[in-house]
Amino acid sequence: MTYKVEIRWHGRGGHGLVSTSNLLCEMVVRKGYYAQSIPIFGAERRGAPTQVFTRISDSPIRKRSEIKNPDIVIVTDPSLFNIIDPLHGLVDKGIVIVNANESTEISSENNFKIIKVNAVEISLESGLTVGGIPVVTIPLMGALLKILGIVDLKTVEEVIRERWRPEIAERNIKALKMASEVVEIG
Amino acid sequence: MSRTKLVLTGNYASAYAVLHSKVEIVPAYPITPQTTIVEKIDEFIETGMLDATMVRVESEHSAMAVAIGASAVGVRTYTATSSHGLLYMYENLWWAANARLPIVATFVTRTLGPPWNIWSDHQDFMTLRDSGWILFMVKDAQEAYDLTIQAFKIAENPDVRLPVGIAYDAFVISHTAEPVELLTQEEADKFLPSPRAIQPLLDVDKPYSIGNLPRADYHYILRKNLWENILDAKKAIREVGREYGELSGRDYSSLVEEYKCEDADTVFISMGAMAGEGMDAVDKLRDKGYKVGHLTIRTYRPFPDHEIKTIAENAKRLIVFSRALSNGKGGILYDDIASTLYREGQRIETYDIIAGLAGTEVSEEDFMKIYYDTRSGKLDTGKSIFIRRGEYV
Numbered sequence: 106m107t108y109k110v111e112i113r114w115h116g117r118g119g120h121g122l123v124s125t126s127n128l129l130c131e132m133v134v135r136k137g138y139y140a141q142s143i144p145i146f147g148a149e150r151r152g153a154p155t156q157v158f159t160r161i162s163d164s165p166i167r168k169r170s171e172i173k174n175p176d177i178v179i180v181t182d183p184s185l186f187n188i189i190d191p192l193h194g195l196v197d198k199g200i201v202i203v204n205a206n207e208s209t210e211i212s213s214e215n216n217f218k219i220i221k222v223n224a225v226e227i228s229l230e231s232g233l234t235v236g237g238i239p240v241v242t243i244p245l246m247g248a249l250l251k252i253l254g255i256v257d258l259k260t261v262e263e264v265i266r267e268r269w270r271p272e273i274a275e276r277n278i279k280a281l282k283m284a285s286e287v288v289e290i291g
Numbered sequence: 292m293s294r295t296k297l298v299l300t301g302n303y304a305s306a307y308a309v310l311h312s313k314v315e316i317v318p319a320y321p322i323t324p325q326t327t328i329v330e331k332i333d334e335f336i337e338t339g340m341l342d343a344t345m346v347r348v349e350s351e352h353s354a355m356a357v358a359i360g361a362s363a364v365g366v367r368t369y370t371a372t373s374s375h376g377l378l379y380m381y382e383n384l385w386w387a388a389n390a391r392l393p394i395v396a397t398f399v400t401r402t403l404g405p406p407w408n409i410w411s412d413h414q415d416f417m418t419l420r421d422s423g424w425i426l427f428m429v430k431d432a433q434e435a436y437d438l439t440i441q442a443f444k445i446a447e448n449p450d451v452r453l454p455v456g457i458a459y460d461a462f463v464i465s466h467t468a469e470p471v472e473l474l475t476q477e478e479a480d481k482f483l484p485s486p487r488a489i490q491p492l493l494d495v496d497k498p499y500s501i502g503n504l505p506r507a508d509y510h511y512i513l514r515k516n517l518w519e520n521i522l523d524a525k526k527a528i529r530e531v532g533r534e535y536g537e538l539s540g541r542d543y544s545s546l547v548e549e550y551k552c553e554d555a556d557t558v559f560i561s562m563g564a565m566a567g568e569g570m571d572a573v574d575k576l577r578d579k580g581y582k583v584g585h586l587t588i589r590t591y592r593p594f595p596d597h598e599i600k601t602i603a604e605n606a607k608r609l610i611v612f613s614r615a616l617s618n619g620k621g622g623i624l625y626d627d628i629a630s631t632l633y634r635e636g637q638r639i640e641t642y643d644i645i646a647g648l649a650g651t652e653v654s655e656e657d658f659m660k661i662y663y664d665t666r667s668g669k670l671d672t673g674k675s676i677f678i679r680r681g682e683y684v
Binding site for chain 2: 126127131134140141142143144145146166167169170171
């Protein structure tokens, strides 16, 4: 049985989508998977809608085109639903991980599984901010890692600690752990 | 030291190859999407990992001028550019080839304007077709790393003595991160000759000038020598590729990459990032029982005539995808293939597909659609066929 997951990230310029997708690839590659992180570049500027694609597979990945039918969509800002359709092409029973609090309405007529992660709150509580702005992509990745279930916590921590100095690494790890607790697998 | 596997963009993979090749001078001017190559090299230099000089020039023209000067005194030289930067460098690119300087450069392909565009097509790269540079086009970050290291060994081979360019598509390769296995520094050191083995063209102790006005009859022979040497370079490319394969487990002894071509009646031919889509399309079509293969042109100059001839002996239909256009003529890669077939006296069905211009995506579905439409006779063999995101335009 082959393992293939296609993930599409929707966010805004400055959210750190590219770095987070690359970080995810590092973690899964360390577990022996193949991965690919494709940023879509246009006239990027802070705050403008952006997209990144992540492919994960247990065999080498040849194609490099945009992901049209993702298995999982990640949305870093619920206000994006007002200006684009982040769920377009999402597969049947696809998963949506969105940065939102419980009261935020995310409506979908399809049978998608919508997982709300209050990434802002988690980041603030973990002290994970850059220039006072919460880093929302890390908690969202925490939820994603729980759903994927292919990277153990030890590897996650190892990759994070290689990338950041101890103080910052611990904040990232705390945010990832808090987010994964939000997600119920079922 | 054991080998490491890192998640790298195509551009970072190139920068690591430069690091491991112990390049000594990098004159460069930034342009999207090349910029992160030279930024990363600068980081290697600033952190003391690479003992090289970064020359911050005021233009691409000057970047290649500095490269020419450095290479002429026998220093291992590297630069990189894209698109309008490549065209601004153009005069000196020809100078480097005619002066037989073993410079290595990366060309991240990007559409030429106007209108302004940062995405990939191969129009900029194709302007180098006749220049005398040995030209590779790679399809992923691993190949970018592997061939950049091999490029120095090929360029500096005394029987070759030509500049080598490694090209790849903007963003879909340059900025896409994927696993890349790196050689250890010890392995790279053992594989590559010392830069001191480069025979300098200029010597400060024995001053003389190069490039002065020769007699036309003599100059004609110089041109023929270059032509012979670039054709003979196929031998060096195969030999270096074989050696690299023994070292790394990734074989580059062929100028092309054949995928399921042995029994194929139809073969797609493409180069660069779209080749992966072409191979995925082959798998899908094979599942349906169609005998299809894909040929990736990795060495573009010298052109793999022999390999094309062999493919055409077994196939009855070649579908060539060009991502660059000779305006007023047709797909540039198609013309290369067609002229090879004509010279070899091979008359088989060929299709000239123009795809991916201006950074439009070429997908597996495009390859499949084209295949079905050639089978059903919907497409004309005599015309350039333009397809943009699944639609004929």
